[in-house]
Amino acid sequence: MVTLPHCAYFEAGRCRSCVLIETPCPTQLSDKERRCRELLPQVPESLWLPSVQGGTADFRNKAKLVVGGRAGAVTLGILGRDGAGIDLRDCLIQEPAIRHAIPHLAAFIEATGLEPYDVPRRRGELKFVHVTLAPSGDLMLRFVTRTEQALHVLRKALPRLLERVPSAVVVSVNLLPEHKAVLEGEREELLLGSSLEMGLGDVSLHLRPQSFFQTNTAVARALYAQAAAWVAAERPDTIWDLYCGVGGFALHCAAAVHGAPRVLGVEISASAVESARRSATEAGIAAEFIAADATAFALGSPAAETPHTVIVNPPRRGIGAELSAWLERAPAQRIIYSSCNPESLAADLAAMPSWGVRGARVFDMFPHTRHLEVMVLLERTV
Structure with missing residues (x-):
């Protein structure tokens, strides 16, 4: 049995941020899994991969x-x-x-x-x-x-x-x-x-002071590796990484793109885009990054330029009605959706009935809290 950290702050009532710290870690994780399964009933049990554990202590970067x-x-x-x-x-x-x-x-x-x-x-x-x-x-x-x-x-x-x-x-x-x-x-x-250079194996990401990065480095590695594995299984010829931040998904998935690589990351933060470009150059990865609103970019792109695979990693509010509607009618064949909010994920998937889930996984990015990361692989069924 995994030993829980002894937190004097929690016991004294001085800090209650880790609301689940007195709950055994296996129970924390199983509760998060149950929540995702209830919110995403369209995912067969056989398609849920084993969850990635986030640790009990010493995990927040x-x-x-x-x-x-x-x-x-x-x-x-x-x-x-x-x-x-x-x-x-x-x-x-x-x-x-x-x-x-x-x-x-x-x-x-x-x-x-x-x-x-x-x-x-x-x-x-x-x-x-x-x-x-x-x-x-x-x-x-x-x-x-x-x-x-x-x-x-x-x-x-x-x-x-x-x-x-x-x-x-x-x-x-x-x-x-x-x-x-x-x-x-x-x-x-x-x-x-x-x-700040975040070395994650073959790819190093560069974080500027206002850049976003996942708070659990070990789980972030697993998240990027899972997306890369799903991309490698299909070997698409083109990828868009929407809400790409400093380029984590695009850069980790680029090696699995078939033929002449066509990988494009879209992020509204110009400084994050500069960081992604630097990482791509240093790693010798032929990926392009542009500073733009993800939804506006997708809606303004000709249908002929729609990629085979779209990766989305939105904030807690999800991708929203406009981008969901665009994905519903776009000629893309695969979507990898990484979400920090299963409720908004469920709402977005409900707006895309032409897509079926082909894989799902829970990532315990935030142990001792009710927050989590869940990623699903979608394929067009209609």
Whole structure:
């Protein structure tokens, strides 16, 4: 039996983010599987592949830490119901290298004298610190601040930061002057480096400070490998990767494209597209990436350019009515749909009755929570 991590924060009621941490991991996973099967009754039991487990501890490659407390005595963790900071620097779901870095980050922040942002009073400077870990051990650090003054302080203090956290290869400051319940603003100022290299075997992805990447590196590898296996079984001549982000699916599936490779990734974030292009160039992969809205791109493309296989990896809201309707009538032959929300996936599939499920798999990307990733392989039946 897998031993659950002993979380003092949960037991003391200081943090309840891992709502299922007292539930045995096999039960957590079976409950997620049952939920997906109930929402997707069109998938025969024989087509569900064994689920990919996400781990019990030390699995999260990203920490989004609220800066609380007061100048000289900061907390790094979450906000309590009263708006005060709760320190979670020993959170067991973070990868060990992140846990190791957090006390050094706290000490650095205290040394700068920057005042943590007080949410109830709407005053202070430093709001969040985001920490992302690459498989190599390199770190990307992002400080979310309220004013330019904090940016100047952090820029001047960069050498001291690197003394405390020498594994940092990317450091940036994000400006969020408004009082909003969001994690970052639009403006990002790089202080060190440009992108974090996420080595995933044959392909390395480059993450810029505002790039999206899955929070569980081991499960992300399995997710990309499954998509590549489904593509390899069919050997299509063309692929579109819609909502491609930094190109994870497109780059991992490109080797399975038959003949002259025609792989296209579409992503609304221009910086993510730049990262995907860099990864393709470094890996020698003939894939093209463009910055555009996925739905608008598909709807505006001639039917003759529709690929054999379409990969979609949308946000929680799903692909929506317009893109579902386009896929329903498009001459594509296969769809790989990776979803972080089985409810929106079920709604999208209901809008595409001409497609039948040929494979499905649950990926426990977020252990100890009710969140999950589920991926389905669709083939046209009509």
